[in-house]
Amino acid sequence: xxxxxxxxxxxxxxAPVVRDASLTVAPGEAVGLLGPSGCGxxxxxxxxxxxxxxxxxxxxxxxxxxxxxxxxxPRDRRTAVGxxxxxxxxxxxxxxxxxxxxxxxxxxxxxxAAAPARVAELAQTVGLTADLLTRRxxxxxxxxxxxxxxARALVLRPRWLICDEMTAMLDASTTAALVRVVEDYxxxxxxGLLAVGHDRTLLNRWCDRTVHWDTVxxxxxxxxx
Amino acid sequence: xxxxxPVLSVRGLSVRFLLPGGRRIAAVTDAxxxxxxxxxLALIGESGCGxxxxxxxxxxxLPANARTAGHARLGDLDxxxxxxxxxxxxxxxxxxxxxxxxxxxxxxxxxxxxxxxxETVAQLTGVRxxxxxxxAAEQAAARAEFPPDHLDxxxxxxxGGLAQRAATALALVGEAPLLLADEPTTGLDRDxxxxxxxxxxxxxxxxxxxxMITHDLAAAERIADRVAVMYAGRIVELTAAxxxxxxxxxxxxxxxxLLEALPDRSFTPIPGLPPELGDLPDGCAFAARxxxxxxxxxxxxPFTDSVACHHPVPAPTPEDIRA
Ligand SMILES: Nc1ncnc2c1ncn2[C@@H]1O[C@H](COP(=O)(O)OP(=O)(O)O)[C@@H](O)[C@H]1O
Ligand code: SF4
Ligand SMILES: [Mg+2]
Numbered sequence: 001x002x003x004x005x006x007x008x009x010x011x012x013x014x015a016p017v018v019r020d021a022s023l024t025v026a027p028g029e030a031v032g033l034l035g036p037s038g039c040g041x042x043x044x045x046x047x048x049x050x051x052x053x054x055x056x057x058x059x060x061x062x063x064x065x066x067x068x069x070x071x072x073x074p075r076d077r078r079t080a081v082g083x084x085x086x087x088x089x090x091x092x093x094x095x096x097x098x099x100x101x102x103x104x105x106x107x108x109x110x111x112x113a114a115a116p117a118r119v120a121e122l123a124q125t126v127g128l129t130a131d132l133l134t135r136r137x138x139x140x141x142x143x144x145x146x147x148x149x150x151a152r153a154l155v156l157r158p159r160w161l162i163c164d165e166m167t168a169m170l171d172a173s174t175t176a177a178l179v180r181v182v183e184d185y186x187x188x189x190x191x192g193l194l195a196v197g198h199d200r201t202l203l204n205r206w207c208d209r210t211v212h213w214d215t216v217x218x219x220x221x222x223x224x225x
Numbered sequence: 226x227x228x229x230x231p232v233l234s235v236r237g238l239s240v241r242f243l244l245p246g247g248r249r250i251a252a253v254t255d256a257x258x259x260x261x262x263x264x265x266l267a268l269i270g271e272s273g274c275g276x277x278x279x280x281x282x283x284x285x286x287l288p289a290n291a292r293t294a295g296h297a298r299l300g301d302l303d304x305x306x307x308x309x310x311x312x313x314x315x316x317x318x319x320x321x322x323x324x325x326x327x328x329x330x331x332x333x334x335x336x337x338x339x340x341x342x343x344e345t346v347a348q349l350t351g352v353r354x355x356x357x358x359x360x361a362a363e364q365a366a367a368r369a370e371f372p373p374d375h376l377d378x379x380x381x382x383x384x385g386g387l388a389q390r391a392a393t394a395l396a397l398v399g400e401a402p403l404l405l406a407d408e409p410t411t412g413l414d415r416d417x418x419x420x421x422x423x424x425x426x427x428x429x430x431x432x433x434x435x436x437m438i439t440h441d442l443a444a445a446e447r448i449a450d451r452v453a454v455m456y457a458g459r460i461v462e463l464t465a466a467x468x469x470x471x472x473x474x475x476x477x478x479x480x481x482x483l484l485e486a487l488p489d490r491s492f493t494p495i496p497g498l499p500p501e502l503g504d505l506p507d508g509c510a511f512a513a514r515x516x517x518x519x520x521x522x523x524x525x526x527p528f529t530d531s532v533a534c535h536h537p538v539p540a541p542t543p544e545d546i547r548a
Binding site for chain 1 (some may be wrong): 268269270271273346384385387411412414415416417440444482483484486487488489492493494495497498502
């Protein structure tokens with residue numbers, strides 16, 4: 001299970017953007033988290049991805065509470081979670097060719113040897129051609145870069161996937177294509193998914209269940225978008 | 226949309242980027258369209274298909290390695306041949322209001338939204354005096370639904386949605402006859418998309434022309450009078466929005482694929498990827514992904530009627546022809 005218990009988090013302890021949020025994702029389950037812009041969804045997604053330490057509350061990953069976040073999180077925990085963000089340009093190192101971008105987590109975890117085969121397999125899965133793999137982020141479109149970012153998120157075969165507005169910048173066809181990649185991955189591996197977004201139609205079509213931000217946070221905070 | 230002369234008239238617009246080693250990127254090829262006062266034309270298509278390059282060409286904001294051909298007339302001015310001084314002093318902000326793709330990057334990071342709005346009001350309107358500028362800036366903010374209690378914030382202290390509204394407020398200050406919105410609703414939730422789009426529509430209804438570039442088909446459906454679909458740098462279909470989104474639907478296989486990919490339709494992606502703009506096939510650029518392709522499609526389909534396709538769907542009935 002991926003469990004968030006009473007998580008309060010933000011950027012200023014006096015004014016947290018997430019208050020008392022609780023949410024559970026079971027293995028193999030696809031949960032949509034629906035909320036308006038600026039409500040704090042992305043912040044909660046970063047907590048769930050172990051990228052942001054909450055001010056209070058706990059994250060329990062596969063039965064074990066998380067104590068350390070970001071680069072301090074133990075490797076086996078960090079690699080259990082794959083993340084895709086809304087803006088591929090902000091989350092991709094502009095110096096890396098797409099092939100190295102996808103392989104980055106393998107290198108970082110000392111599995112460099114596995115990279116060529118795994119990257120080739122994933123490129124096929126997400127629909128990137130060999131020519132595109134040799135380019136750097138500024139030489140590809142947002143849609144192509146997001147395909148690479150999704151491949152990177154899958155490269156370590158995570159048990160959990162967090163997609164924060166993964167398709168918000170993308171056209172309808174690329175959206176449908178990337179959602180299909182995620183769903184094929186979930187079906188074949190039994191991974192759980194937390195898909196964060198503001199598009200009700202999309203999340204309802206994509207996920208087993210969709211929860212609204214107001215029901216996840218006990219004290220629905222009024223935040224302007 | 227009928228007999229009035231268009232605000233913007235684009236004829237045969239092409240943009241090429243010259244790369245080292247003699248490579249050429251055909252970002253926009255032979256675009257033809259008009260936008261009339263009181264009309265919104267939505268330009269849709271997947272990322273990287275040339276929409277923003279087309280917008281940059283109209284604004285004279287292309288990088289130095291770009292070459293343009295064709296005409297883009299804004300009244301008596303051809304935007305493609307105007308010099309930078311003319312564009313900077315008389316066009317951008319005054320005759321074309323730009324609502325940019327990445328608002329955060331477009332706003333000045335070190336200054337508050339209030340101060341940027343006041344400066345723009347002072348630059349583009351006759352308003353003078355501290356109190357009057359303050360009021361005008363607040364009114365400009367209100368028009369884009371930017372919350373007054375956030376006016377003293379800096380851009381980095383705003384969410385994506387608020388940054389977008391700040392940029393919209395700035396674009397509206399000059400009351401330009403043509404508004405050019407590049408992905409104005411990216412990152413906004415549906416309520417905000419609707420409100421932003423409705424606000425833009427009000428400006429259209431106040432007799433401005435709006436060219437709205439978007440990949441958000443729901444936003445396009447809500448605002449547009451006509452829809453232009455771009456694929457691999459070419460406009461492949463240009464038609465009335467109600468025909469496009471309603472019955473009988475679009476006629477180009479790519480347009481149909483895009484609509485079918487929506488989560489409230491079949492949610493099926495178009496197979497494959499668009500071709501490289503530096504290496505386009507001689508014939509129809511969609512052929513490799515098209516289930517209607519035949520040998521005829523190795524020749525470039527001319528734009529006839531409303532569509533550039535050798536085998537458009539559905540075949541027009543006599544009633545459609547005079548629509
Ligand atoms: N690095 C940051 N520093 C300060 N405030 C931030 C930062 N990132 C986000 N915020 C603020 O936190 C709030 C919630 O942001 P976010 O979690 O990104 O919401 P959402 O994803 O729902 O749009 C917003 O008001 C935003 O301005
Ligand atoms: S011209 Fe041919 S390949 Fe191109 S869209 Fe039409 S049918 Fe398909
Ligand atoms: Mg967000």
